[in-house]
Amino acid sequence: MKIRVDNSVCEGHGQCAQIDEELFPLDSDGYSGVGAGIEVPADRQRDAEFGVGVCPVSALRLEPPA
Helix, strand or coil, rough: CCEEECCCCCCCCCCCHHCCCCCEEEEECCCCCCCCCCEEEEHHHHHHHHHHHCCCCCCEEEEECC
């Protein structure tokens, strides 16, 4: 599973990073630093799902493994 962000939608609320700063890093301006995507370790999938769900503008999504 991979976390992706739509940078054109992200408003920099940072609620995802409050869930897990490693899965949802922020850039120096406070916007999502997920970039091209972050692989989610199997033992952290719940945190990833929760972090995606708290985004108030739905800028984040989870993609199944390739």
